[in-house]
Amino acid sequence: MKLVDVVRFTNAEILYGEELIGAIDVEYAYGSDLMSDVLAFARPGSLLLTGLTNVQIMRTAQMLDIPAVVFVRGKRPQDAAIALASQVKIPVILSRLSMFETCGILYREGLLPCSIPDREV
């Protein structure tokens, strides 16, 4: 799915990377408010949806080669997070919808989930 369509389907706002999003395609997505869960389960290259707003979420995205981050529930990322995003050229999108609704729409429109491996808990 084109990133421009992610923005369109969720009626979102682009906070950074207007000029970058036309070239980005995503196939998978992962939504979480836990940094380590993202590191554990987000497939590299997938779209990240989160309600965390600190700079570490962008560092986490950077480490996993996440092409763009969607902040949900209208939660605006901190200035430091936007600054880092622009430094590493990762587009930042703001959805006013809940995590559930944002993910639901994108799932309905064809984005695929990251599979969670079976493991000992």
Next chain:
Amino acid sequence: MGPQPYVERYVVQGGVFDAIGEASTQLKSVLKMLGIPSDITRRATVVAYEAEMNLVIHAGGGEITASVFPDRLELFVRDEGPGIPDIPLAMKEGYSTATDEIREMGFGAGMGLPNMKRNSDSLDVRSEVGKGTSLFAVIRFPSDPVQQPVKEG
């Protein structure tokens, strides 16, 4: 004696939450610059990032040393923090001693050590309560020579 590794060392300060990830991000750019395959780079930086979180959140700081050999990358992390009383328990997913304040920032999911284990080919954690913790992770490069430069002509 094997070949001398390329060594990077990072000193991580304790308690500076905003800085979490700075060392691992630097490591990622170095590995990228060295031409290490991207999946290896990613695994190594996830291990380093989780270790860095622990150093900042739990250990009052410490040191991360990355050594790049021709066939593997070794990460050595040490601190003089409070130590881990029960390592098998700490290796379980979901076990965390992080405070609510830390959890609100998105850390403390209890996935740190399990994530390090999953992304390493071997992980050795040693700890003494009151003295500190040391962690040794090895990530092997793929044995087929995928990163060999292509000869043209």
